[in-house]
Amino acid sequence: MSMKQPLRVAVTGAAGNISYAMLFRIASGEMLGKDQPVILQLLEITPALDALKGVVMELEDCAFPLLAGIVQTDDATVAFKDVDYALLVGARPRGPGMERKDLLEANAAIFSAQGKALNEVASRDVKVLVVGNPANTNALIAQRNAPDLDPRNFTAMTRLDHNRAMAQLAGKTDSTVNDVKKMIIWGNHSSTQYPDLTACTVNGKPALDLVDRDWYENTYIPEVQQRGAAIIKARGASSAASAANAAIAHMRTWALGTDENDWVSMGVYSNGEYGIAKGLIYSFPCTCSNGDWSIVDGVDVSSDFSKEKMAATEQELSEERDAVAHLLP
Numbered sequence: 001m002s003m004k005q006p007l008r009v010a011v012t013g014a015a016g017n018i019s020y021a022m023l024f025r026i027a028s029g030e031m032l033g034k035d036q037p038v039i040l041q042l043l044e045i046t047p048a049l050d051a052l053k054g055v056v057m058e059l060e061d062c063a064f065p066l067l068a069g070i071v072q073t074d075d076a077t078v079a080f081k082d083v084d085y086a087l088l089v090g091a092r093p094r095g096p097g098m099e100r101k102d103l104l105e106a107n108a109a110i111f112s113a114q115g116k117a118l119n120e121v122a123s124r125d126v127k128v129l130v131v132g133n134p135a136n137t138n139a140l141i142a143q144r145n146a147p148d149l150d151p152r153n154f155t156a157m158t159r160l161d162h163n164r165a166m167a168q169l170a171g172k173t174d175s176t177v178n179d180v181k182k183m184i185i186w187g188n189h190s191s192t193q194y195p196d197l198t199a200c201t202v203n204g205k206p207a208l209d210l211v212d213r214d215w216y217e218n219t220y221i222p223e224v225q226q227r228g229a230a231i232i233k234a235r236g237a238s239s240a241a242s243a244a245n246a247a248i249a250h251m252r253t254w255a256l257g258t259d260e261n262d263w264v265s266m267g268v269y270s271n272g273e274y275g276i277a278k279g280l281i282y283s284f285p286c287t288c289s290n291g292d293w294s295i296v297d298g299v300d301v302s303s304d305f306s307k308e309k310m311a312a313t314e315q316e317l318s319e320e321r322d323a324v325a326h327l328l329p
Ligand SMILES: NC(=O)c1ccc[n+]([C@@H]2O[C@H](COP(=O)([O-])OP(=O)(O)OC[C@H]3O[C@@H](n4cnc5c(N)ncnc54)[C@H](O)[C@@H]3O)[C@@H](O)[C@H]2O)c1
Pocket: 012, 013, 014, 015, 016, 017, 018, 019, 043, 044, 045, 048, 089, 090, 091, 092, 093, 094, 110, 130, 131, 132, 133, 134, 135, 157, 158, 160, 161, 189, 238, 239, 240, 243
């Protein structure tokens, strides 16, 4: 029997597609460790509570040794009570032909209410990951509505983009993702994101020496930027298992640390690093240790190409921020 105290993990949109691919893995210890019991605190809208009940029945039927309790509710102040981790997944997904920012109107209000609820009842050290789109700006809304919590507690998911970028590069260079280090996704989880290979290595060799520039600029970057849309087109629904996998990886890295000599991409609060406007939730290369993240210093962003791409995605985030100004106290 484990001696660790259970940690409280809130998941919103708990009856949705991503959650169905995520909850069982959290409960089996894949997120916080095989010796860490968890209490799942699951939030849904009232009409989805029946469906949630079915998911909870299945969680019970797995008899997970690490699952120390389950809360199911349509009240955010119940779901977030004393939580150590909050995965904010519940939001509408986009359909074909939409950009993620087209969801802003439908989804933004969710994150202002949930930011307030986190502010009121969550652990003061809560680690928040926003998955619901548009993820960076939803994270900003939640953060600004939680004035008593450290802004560093609020993050947005670009780990899926990071993983996509690693997999595409490994395929192109006839290597495996294990050989790929120091990938970077800069900026917004959107089609303006900048998958940057400047610092990236494959088997210790600079990635940009292994691929031609035309492929990098005109095939690789657009494919990573548009991967979510390609999945929607092919599957008829937005990514779910890969999104769940990235959310688990993001939280696991934040809690348990990055590998030596590598980093991950996380949408985090900008304090002006790399000249990015303070206060935006922008994806940077980050290392994690002792349950805290820090932005990697000293990455070479001096080329005109990098400057332009980083500014374009920053500009989009500023526009999204301005469009929800009414929700930013
Ligand atoms: N950041 C990323 O990389 C990434 C990747 C994939 C999907 N997403 C986004 O994640 C979100 C969820 O995707 P999905 O496929 O699970 O969608 P889904 O429609 O299957 O599930 C969403 C769930 O959220 C619930 N919900 C809606 N409003 C809620 C609220 N106020 N409180 C609690 N629950 C609420 C719905 O009832 C539904 O069960 C979408 O916005 C999608 O675009 C982000």
